[in-house]
Amino acid sequence: MTTHLPTFDYRRPTSLGEAVRLISSGGSSTVVMAGGTDLVPKMKRRQLTPSTVISLSRVTEMQGIRYQDGATTIGSGTLLREVVASRLVPEPLRLAAATVASPHVRNTATIGGNLCLDTRCNYIDMPEGWRIANGHCLKDGGDTCWVAPRQERCWAVHASDVSPIAIAMHTNVRLVSETGERIIPLEDLYANDGINNLTKRRDELLVELKIPSIEMRASYYKLRRRGAIDFALVGAAASFALEEAGSAEDVRIVLTGIASAPVRVFEAEQFLVAEGLSPGSIVEAAGIAGSCVRTQDNTDLGSRYRKWMIPVAVQRVLEGLAMNTNERSADRGTD
Amino acid sequence: MVSPHLVVGERHPRLDAMDQTRGAVIYADDVAPPGVLVGRLLRSPHAHASVVRIDTTHAQALDGVIGIITGEDLPTRYGILPISQDEYALALDTVRYVGEPVAAIAATSATVAERALALIEVEYEAMASTLSLRAALEEELPLLHGDGVGRNVHRSVALEFGDVDGALRSSHHIEEDVFFFRGNTHAALEAHSATASYSPQGKLTLTSSTQVPHYVHRTLEKVLGLPSGKIRVIAAPVGGGFGGKTDPFSHEIAAAKLAMLTGRPVKFTLSREEVFYTHRGRHPVLMWLKTGFSADGNITAVHFRSFLDGGAYGSYGVATLYYTGALQATTYRIPNYRFEGVRAFTNKPPCGPKRGNGTPQPRFAIECQLDKASEALGIDPVALRLRNLVEPYSSTVNHLRITSSGLKECIERVVAASDFDARHGRLADGRGIGIAVGSYMSGAGLPIYWNDMPQSEVEIRVDRGGGVTVLSMAADIGQGSTSMLATVVAHRLGLRMEDLNLVTGDTDLTPIDLGSYSSRVTFMAGNAALDAATAVRQQILSVVGRKLEVDVADLELAGARVFVRGDEESGMSWSEAVQLTIASDGPLLATGSYRAPELAGPYRGSGVGISPAYSYSACVVLLACDRDTGMVEIERVWLAHDVGKALNPLLVEGQIEGGVYMGLGEALFEEQSFRGAHHRGPSLLDYKIPTALEMPPVETIIVESDDPEGPYGAKEVGQGPLLPVIPAVANAIHDAIGVRIDEVPITPDKVVAALRSAERGRSTRFGPSGVPAFEFPEITRVEPPVGFGVT
Amino acid sequence: MSERIVTLSVNGEPRSVIMPDNATLLEILRDHLELTGTKHGCDLGECGACAVLVDGVPVLSCLVLARDTEDHQITTIEGLGNGAAPDPLQVAFAEFGAAQCGYCTPAMVITARALLDGHGSPSEEDIRAAIAGNLCRCTGYIKIIEAIESVASMGPT
Known part of the structure; x- marks a missing residue:
């Protein structure tokens, strides 16, 4: 029944240096808030009761979009609204960002926040009283994952709409801490673990995304119940580099809403590298994706249906690519 | 020149429309008296348990906690229906669902109140819970109400009109199907809120988001032991009702009790989660339906069984149970009819009345089955419906009196507008069109508690300047009842709506109206208003007639003038006429009232379903269904509704469009669903009501059958238009992809499951396979009216 | 804290x-x-x-x-609006019957105001997309969309 925020100390650094210092010196109960659209509801539901909240809203180094050195760089604090509207951002990414939640949420939520979205599950994203009545799950401080009680891991689901397309587009992210910085491929940011779903250290901040300029087609297909507000039942992104004689790297198929991390379907990618994009190969690649990815009964509409929808989503996103003569455009999916 | 006298039939914005659009309406949650305390409810984490001990000592000791109450402070049972007095404001000995209120706190801040809740110690002794219809009806489990174990049956009924078995035996064709309508909920945007204050003189005032101030008033009287005159209930403008604010609630009673104990105002506003537990929404109903047809498509007999999952308490459930069996007969002529129904108690939040109370479920079953029968009989679905329609001014087999009916016109007009004949069965694969009809009451014929008094009263006071104040307890829940009263009175008095002052929903100030439920307000409060306005009119005309020395029959009241018919310059202004009347007769005030005619049939249970008039609707839905994803996109909806007379077409259209919207949500998205005892998602993310992106264009067609007893011929429009939408969607899906989804909501997983089954050469249907083994009571046989029975 | x-x-x-x-x-x-x-x-x-x-x-x-x-x-x-003069959207919402219970109305009007300020002449599709995060339980959005369209068609306000 609690809908007020818990009490916390609130810090609002104005520079990246100050931000990473605060994070570094903060205890384990310190959280970082970007737009807050994921964090605020979680705090209201008491999934998190941090002692300190560090707001990144005034860290100007983390904001803005620019094109330099053959890459589009997007500050992680850039609002999704700005990503959607910016001509500097590759269109597939803009269209994927436009499928996140609702316009109002996108006016507050940031692209970095969407990439770092906490994993979601039917048993964790619930009001406090519900979780007490049901019994706390593994991610919630309990000792059982209610999705798969016999297994000793959390199956909560990665739900970002931006991550699959960004991974498909070979995006790197820059992580900064007080002691240094590193640039890693976005897909390496994620671990398939519902609790520890990000590989970045607690003292590291995701500061920006770098999307290299590769000649490619890319697209994101989001299957969802309603045209707004809802998370993906299944989301599929795909990219297809246009260089001839490419390596296995030049096709990417990435799923969201399925596992605790974005899922690359390597088997289907390799198949398409070998076979090329054709109506027949698309159907077969979709079938491969369907057969090698499992689902759990932990989000809307249950596991069986979402399992069925994996090949559908993969087929649709690939068909969108195949049909698409515009290099940077994407299929908008069900909306 | 007097402007033409038109109020009834004019498109007119709600009287409070500008307040609404400027954010100036004060809803219950906007009420904040000085020093108001924050109320919070402690809720049960158990589905079924004895409350062994409650210790509030630690909570009480917390600084800022001003009052705490538990079940022992409010030990009087209540319930909306006299036959279902089974609730306590706070659980007394037993909790019966997860989320049931156990204790209430009033504190100086929300933070303190919430901290204090965690400090209340409750010792529970859990018992086995009953979580499904089958468990309730087939297993021996601890009784929710009563001691020991047994079947958790709330109420059952078995009625037969005519000879169903005989008629079925001689039928040419028999359809037999099982349908399941899963439950859903109101999900009004406004969460329930109530603020109570208690004066040193012992007067309790409760301002609440309620559809039924009178019933809340009665309940407070009973539970708090205060005399009626010491309680004032004010119905704040309701931010969406749909039946969800039609019971007296724990938070209202707790607010009142805590205000009395602390001497300070206390306010409770429920969280969105709590609204899902407070519920009283659509019952899940499992239905078995067997219908006989003659070779030319006439219905010969219907045998219908309904199984209702009622949740933990009665609420309006007995009425809901009877409604599942009552209103099938108002659309199609059923010569022989057997209805068996049972409502079960389960350890889940109580179900109750939602828009169409108890009738969308059987309507879904009947209309889908008619389409199946139409295929089997080789008769077009429109023709099959038309040949079975109930005649206007007739009687049904279960003794419901039918007056005006525009159903035939409704069907003909949606069929024509949608080009149904050219499209049905002829659209490209994946697109489909479907039709269904419905009917609803214009107010329940009987009040909830038995009495001989009027169901609605209206008072009109006219001041010396000619100012008119109309007083009625009718609660505006967004449907526009206040504007409706103004329309009726203004039209009768020759004034403009905006000339009137309306005072509504206040038990101290306004004469009775039973509440905004059962689509009763336009018909009943509207008639009472017309009655009162007529009295004022007559009084003024007779005084003016004497003064002008003309016959009253020759006088006209229009354009704020009283004049001799044909000579608008004659006579006098409204205010002069008023002053003349007051000078002659004293204070100018009048009352009017309405009571429904005696309509009950010759059997027990006949009180449910009777109404002074029935509205009728017909709906056509055009949609596209994605065979791969099972997603349904509604392309267009046509809905014709017989409202008798559209007093204000703007508001009538709004009700139709809103009914279509809610019906589409129920058909495709919405389910109040549980995993065991736990709600699957008490939030507006998980409970999916359609956004603007899902809503199709709607072509509304208003049909006016001019009811002889309705105010200016009007009937209801608030609930009826929802009813045909859901089966029209199901029928259109079948037309689109050839599978039958006999279960609501029709979610994409069900569609894909049916398609995959069909592809494998198995069933082309998704739906329930059977009904619980339950022995219905011995059938009460009722002689049908003359002209019915086996033919 | x-x-x-x-x-x-x-x-x-x-x-x-x-x-x-x-x-x-x-x-x-x-x-x-x-x-x-x-x-x-x-x-x-x-x-x-x-x-x-x-x-x-x-x-x-x-x-x-x-x-x-x-x-x-x-x-x-x-x-919204200018002193005692309401915003044209407030008038249009009232006249078109875009509010029933009225609870979603203020946020709906606010959202529409931002849409019209940022967008010369929104299509019906633009309007639906802009209000997709504003749930309304009463109206089915139809009269809301009509009200916004009517103000949009008047040009900049």
Whole structure:
């Protein structure tokens, strides 16, 4: 029944240096808030009761979009609204960002926040009283994952709409801490673990995304119940580099809403590298994706249906690519 | 020149429309008296348990906690229906669902109140819970109400009109199907809120988001032991009702009790989660339906069984149970009819009345089955419906009196507008069109508690300047009842709506109206208003007639003038006429009232379903269904509704469009669903009501059958238009992809499951396979009216 | 946790409030500034009823910390229009019957205002997309869309 925020100390650094210092010196109960659209509801539901909240809203180094050195760089604090509207951002990414939640949420939520979205599950994203009545799950401080009680891991689901397309587009992210910085491929940011779903250290901040300029087609297909507000039942992104004689790297198929991390379907990618994009190969690649990815009964509409929808989503996103003569455009999916 | 006298039939914005659009309406949650305390409810984490001990000592000791109450402070049972007095404001000995209120706190801040809740110690002794219809009806489990174990049956009924078995035996064709309508909920945007204050003189005032101030008033009287005159209930403008604010609630009673104990105002506003537990929404109903047809498509007999999952308490459930069996007969002529129904108690939040109370479920079953029968009989679905329609001014087999009916016109007009004949069965694969009809009451014929008094009263006071104040307890829940009263009175008095002052929903100030439920307000409060306005009119005309020395029959009241018919310059202004009347007769005030005619049939249970008039609707839905994803996109909806007379077409259209919207949500998205005892998602993310992106264009067609007893011929429009939408969607899906989804909501997983089954050469249907083994009571046989029975 | 005096610019007026750090903008508007036109619907960013404009952009006030709006211009439903003259959207919503219970209406009007300010002539599709995060339980959105279209067709307001 609690809908007020818990009490916390609130810090609002104005520079990246100050931000990473605060994070570094903060205890384990310190959280970082970007737009807050994921964090605020979680705090209201008491999934998190941090002692300190560090707001990144005034860290100007983390904001803005620019094109330099053959890459589009997007500050992680850039609002999704700005990503959607910016001509500097590759269109597939803009269209994927436009499928996140609702316009109002996108006016507050940031692209970095969407990439770092906490994993979601039917048993964790619930009001406090519900979780007490049901019994706390593994991610919630309990000792059982209610999705798969016999297994000793959390199956909560990665739900970002931006991550699959960004991974498909070979995006790197820059992580900064007080002691240094590193640039890693976005897909390496994620671990398939519902609790520890990000590989970045607690003292590291995701500061920006770098999307290299590769000649490619890319697209994101989001299957969802309603045209707004809802998370993906299944989301599929795909990219297809246009260089001839490419390596296995030049096709990417990435799923969201399925596992605790974005899922690359390597088997289907390799198949398409070998076979090329054709109506027949698309159907077969979709079938491969369907057969090698499992689902759990932990989000809307249950596991069986979402399992069925994996090949559908993969087929649709690939068909969108195949049909698409515009290099940077994407299929908008069900909306 | 007097402007033409038109109020009834004019498109007119709600009287409070500008307040609404400027954010100036004060809803219950906007009420904040000085020093108001924050109320919070402690809720049960158990589905079924004895409350062994409650210790509030630690909570009480917390600084800022001003009052705490538990079940022992409010030990009087209540319930909306006299036959279902089974609730306590706070659980007394037993909790019966997860989320049931156990204790209430009033504190100086929300933070303190919430901290204090965690400090209340409750010792529970859990018992086995009953979580499904089958468990309730087939297993021996601890009784929710009563001691020991047994079947958790709330109420059952078995009625037969005519000879169903005989008629079925001689039928040419028999359809037999099982349908399941899963439950859903109101999900009004406004969460329930109530603020109570208690004066040193012992007067309790409760301002609440309620559809039924009178019933809340009665309940407070009973539970708090205060005399009626010491309680004032004010119905704040309701931010969406749909039946969800039609019971007296724990938070209202707790607010009142805590205000009395602390001497300070206390306010409770429920969280969105709590609204899902407070519920009283659509019952899940499992239905078995067997219908006989003659070779030319006439219905010969219907045998219908309904199984209702009622949740933990009665609420309006007995009425809901009877409604599942009552209103099938108002659309199609059923010569022989057997209805068996049972409502079960389960350890889940109580179900109750939602828009169409108890009738969308059987309507879904009947209309889908008619389409199946139409295929089997080789008769077009429109023709099959038309040949079975109930005649206007007739009687049904279960003794419901039918007056005006525009159903035939409704069907003909949606069929024509949608080009149904050219499209049905002829659209490209994946697109489909479907039709269904419905009917609803214009107010329940009987009040909830038995009495001989009027169901609605209206008072009109006219001041010396000619100012008119109309007083009625009718609660505006967004449907526009206040504007409706103004329309009726203004039209009768020759004034403009905006000339009137309306005072509504206040038990101290306004004469009775039973509440905004059962689509009763336009018909009943509207008639009472017309009655009162007529009295004022007559009084003024007779005084003016004497003064002008003309016959009253020759006088006209229009354009704020009283004049001799044909000579608008004659006579006098409204205010002069008023002053003349007051000078002659004293204070100018009048009352009017309405009571429904005696309509009950010759059997027990006949009180449910009777109404002074029935509205009728017909709906056509055009949609596209994605065979791969099972997603349904509604392309267009046509809905014709017989409202008798559209007093204000703007508001009538709004009700139709809103009914279509809610019906589409129920058909495709919405389910109040549980995993065991736990709600699957008490939030507006998980409970999916359609956004603007899902809503199709709607072509509304208003049909006016001019009811002889309705105010200016009007009937209801608030609930009826929802009813045909859901089966029209199901029928259109079948037309689109050839599978039958006999279960609501029709979610994409069900569609894909049916398609995959069909592809494998198995069933082309998704739906329930059977009904619980339950022995219905011995059938009460009722002689049908003359002209019915086996033919 | 500390409380401090924060000055917000609400409807063009500076409003100083003693607030705790964890207060949302919705709580401050409703409970401290008595601007109850902004509604509390779900508290979790799922219904849109609490939308207000921050620098002309509609955001959900239940998800925003009040302190974070310190240097921004906040506009609530009470701040639309020009003095006693209502915003044309407010008039159109009334005339088209776009409000039934009215609970979603202030946020719907606010959202529409931002759409029209930022968009010359929105199509019906643009309007539906703009209000997709504002749930309405009564109207089926039809008259809401008609009202917004009618004001859009009048040109800049």
